[in-house]
Amino acid sequence: MKIPIKYxxxxxxxxxxxxxxxxxxxxxxxxxxxxxxxxxxxxxxTFTETGDDQNxxxxxxxxxxxxxSYFTRDAFETVxxxxxxxxxxxxxxxxxxxxxxxxxxxxxxxxxxxxxxxGTSETGFRLRPEMxxxxxxxxRDGLREMIVSxxxxxxxxxxxxxxxxxxxxxxxxxxxxxESDGGAYESExxxxxxxxxxxxxxxxxxxxxxxxxSLEDAQAFIKRIEDDDRIQLNAVSQRxxxxxxxxxxxGLKALAVFIAVLMGIGSCFAIMNMMYGMxxxxxxxxxxxxxxxxxxxxxxxSFLFESAVLALSGGVIGCALGSLFNGxxxxxxxxxxxxxxxxxxxxxxxxxxxxxxFALVMGILGGILxxxxxxxxxxxxxxxx
Amino acid sequence: xxxxxxxxxxxxxxFHRDTVEIRALDGIDLSIHxxxxxxxxxxxxxxxxxxxxxxxxxDYATEGEAVVLDTDLSSLNEDGQATxxxxxxxxxxxxxxxxxxxxxFENVELPLLLTSLSRKERREHxxxxxxxVRLTDRMEHxxxxxxxxxxxxVAIARAIVTDPTFILADEPTGDLDAESAREVLEVLSxxxxxxxxxxxxxxxxxxxxxxASVTYHLxxxxxTKTVLNGSHS
Ligand SMILES: Nc1ncnc2c1ncn2[C@@H]1O[C@H](COP(=O)(O)OP(=O)(O)OP(=O)(O)O)[C@@H](O)[C@H]1O
Ligand SMILES: [Mg+2]
Numbered sequence: 320m321k322i323p324i325k326y327x328x329x330x331x332x333x334x335x336x337x338x339x340x341x342x343x344x345x346x347x348x349x350x351x352x353x354x355x356x357x358x359x360x361x362x363x364x365t366f367t368e369t370g371d372d373q374n375x376x377x378x379x380x381x382x383x384x385x386x387x388s389y390f391t392r393d394a395f396e397t398v399x400x401x402x403x404x405x406x407x408x409x410x411x412x413x414x415x416x417x418x419x420x421x422x423x424x425x426x427x428x429x430x431x432x433x434x435x436x437x438g439t440s441e442t443g444f445r446l447r448p449e450m451x452x453x454x455x456x457x458x459r460d461g462l463r464e465m466i467v468s469x470x471x472x473x474x475x476x477x478x479x480x481x482x483x484x485x486x487x488x489x490x491x492x493x494x495x496x497x498e499s500d501g502g503a504y505e506s507e508x509x510x511x512x513x514x515x516x517x518x519x520x521x522x523x524x525x526x527x528x529x530x531x532x533s534l535e536d537a538q539a540f541i542k543r544i545e546d547d548d549r550i551q552l553n554a555v556s557q558r559x560x561x562x563x564x565x566x567x568x569x570g571l572k573a574l575a576v577f578i579a580v581l582m583g584i585g586s587c588f589a590i591m592n593m594m595y596g597m598x599x600x601x602x603x604x605x606x607x608x609x610x611x612x613x614x615x616x617x618x619x620x621s622f623l624f625e626s627a628v629l630a631l632s633g634g635v636i637g638c639a640l641g642s643l644f645n646g647x648x649x650x651x652x653x654x655x656x657x658x659x660x661x662x663x664x665x666x667x668x669x670x671x672x673x674x675x676x677f678a679l680v681m682g683i684l685g686g687i688l689x690x691x692x693x694x695x696x697x698x699x700x701x702x703x704x
Numbered sequence: 705x706x707x708x709x710x711x712x713x714x715x716x717x718x719f720h721r722d723t724v725e726i727r728a729l730d731g732i733d734l735s736i737h738x739x740x741x742x743x744x745x746x747x748x749x750x751x752x753x754x755x756x757x758x759x760x761x762x763d764y765a766t767e768g769e770a771v772v773l774d775t776d777l778s779s780l781n782e783d784g785q786a787t788x789x790x791x792x793x794x795x796x797x798x799x800x801x802x803x804x805x806x807x808x809f810e811n812v813e814l815p816l817l818l819t820s821l822s823r824k825e826r827r828e829h830x831x832x833x834x835x836x837v838r839l840t841d842r843m844e845h846x847x848x849x850x851x852x853x854x855x856x857x858v859a860i861a862r863a864i865v866t867d868p869t870f871i872l873a874d875e876p877t878g879d880l881d882a883e884s885a886r887e888v889l890e891v892l893s894x895x896x897x898x899x900x901x902x903x904x905x906x907x908x909x910x911x912x913x914x915x916a917s918v919t920y921h922l923x924x925x926x927x928t929k930t931v932l933n934g935s936h937s
Binding site: 322326329330603606607608609611612613614615698699702703 | 753757760762763782783786787789790791795797799801803804805806810814815817818862874
């Protein structure tokens with residue numbers, strides 16, 4: 320660039336109000352897009368970040384979801400002693416049979432929503448190292464205690480540690496709250512298997528989670544379950560299971576793209592308008608520089624750069640605004656389990672980079688025509704004035 | 705006398721505005737030698753600026769030729785003209801045309817950004833140019849912090865900083881009061897007499913013309929009169 324950058328920067332700064340308004344306008348557009356991307360990302364992450372390839376989820380044949388899967392306790396005994404299942408220090412298989420029930424509970428906003436309750440045991444925690452208690456303690460089976468994710472506690476009534484809630488005509492005490500790295504378990508209540516099976520009168524399992532000795536053993540295990548005629552079950556890796564559960568974010572993504580394009584076009588015009596004003600108001604300066612020997616393409620590059628800087632500063636504002644929503648938690652319905660799924664908006668470095676690039680693209684697109692106009696001013700006409 | 709710096713033969717210029725043809729210059733013959741201080745005078749609309757712009761390489765003739773420093777200006781394209789201007793021409797405008805967001809120093813430095821000079825060399829050149837116009841103490845000031853006369857002197861520093869072959873000035877004192885005008889003319893005069901710069905200046909002001917070595921009068925696009933100032937050779 321032949322024309323010094325300080326020329327552009329100061330020209331932007333000196334037109335304080337106009338530049339600020341343009342930048343804030345672009346900033347709002349970028350902020351909306353950043354927030355939408357954070358939302359989509361958070362939703363996607365909830366399921367894709369849950370699971371381990373060496374852990375396997377066993378369901379009834381034909382079921383895709385724990386909620387509508389069930390099988391007998393015998394099947395559990397068969398499965399846990401299959402070869403390839405990792406053993407603990409006491410030579411017990413690392414396998415846990417779990418029961419899932421869905422309850423309806425009032426949200427803090429007054430509406431009711433479905434929530435999944437997982438009846439499990441200590442092995443359930445062992446197989447899910449991402450489960451971390453943040454308050455209180457774990458439940459004890461037989462005492463009708465439950466623990467609840469922090470995200471749910473924020474969103475639902477009476478889910479605080481110490482609260483007692485009536486579910487299925489029985490009182491349960493909330494004794495602890497947990498986190499699981501923003502994963503799918505953060506949409507669940509956990510209690511003891513025996514308690515859940517007894518209160519709901521279902522002496523069955525919905526699913527079994529087992530840990531294979533190795534990835535190869537995991538594959539062999541899946542095959543073996545499929546081939547075993549004694550049990551009508553299926554096994555999938557825990558990661559694949561949750562990938563299947565993903566609440567489709569395609570609608571949201573389409574909406575995000577639609578809004579980005581629409582607002583982007585609007586912002587392009589805002590930048591174009593500002594930059595046309597810049598060019599028209601600075602014709603004598605442009606003509607002077609041309610007279611001094613600066614070429615057309617330097618002039619064009621200079622104004623394009625200026626437009627990009629203006630847009631980028633808007634991008635920075637937008638990313639800052641958008642980042643305020645980082646961690647914001649929201650809920651949506653999961654249509655495969657008919658229960659509420661919680662997710663956190665996630666602003667990642669990639670999203671920030673995309674937000675800034677989006678601003679840059681708007682700056683360049685909006686700047687092209689004004690920059691061209693700057694390059695084509697007629698020297699003799701302008702210098703005469 | 706040796707070969708002239710600028711040779712203008714049968715030069716004419718016709719502007720086309722819509723369907724109307726406006727003849728701005730008609731059959732101008734003119735030679736300007738190195739070291740001359742030329743003044744162009746004439747009534748408004750007589751073609752003075754047009755002639756100056758053609759010599760400057762920011763406009764072109766429609767008839768005849770303008771050979772400046774052995775270059776036929778009509779042979780240059782836009783970019784060629786721009787480079788040529790940067791190397792050979794120093795401009796002084798009626799309205800000073802300083803860049804308002806740049807300091808005096810930065811304004812003067814501007815044409816040097818097109819050269820291969822180092823930062824340090826540029827600084828030296830800028831300081832020298834500002835010393836010639838006696839404004840070294842205003843280096844860090846912005847144009848709005850300067851008086852009209854000072855602004856025009858900064859503009860002159862900008863015009864001479866590349867050490868051009870000649871300086872072109874279109875009514876350089878047109879926006880100035882008498883006192884500032886005299887200062888500016890004295891600077892131009894010094895550039896001519898002490899630094900041997902060739903100067904071509906358009907003016908309406910007869911007092912300004914007194915500084916010149918030769919004055920050409922234009923009327924309706926025609927060269928009507930040539931006056932040699934006795935005090936110069
Ligand atoms: N870009 C242009 N388009 C059309 N006509 C023009 C253009 N520039 C100048 N002219 C015409 O050419 C003639 C000479 O104009 P020029 O600007 O050279 O006059 P001038 O002697 O400099 O006048 P002044 O003293 O008012 O500056 C005028 O009739 C003017 O209207
Ligand atoms: Mg004129």
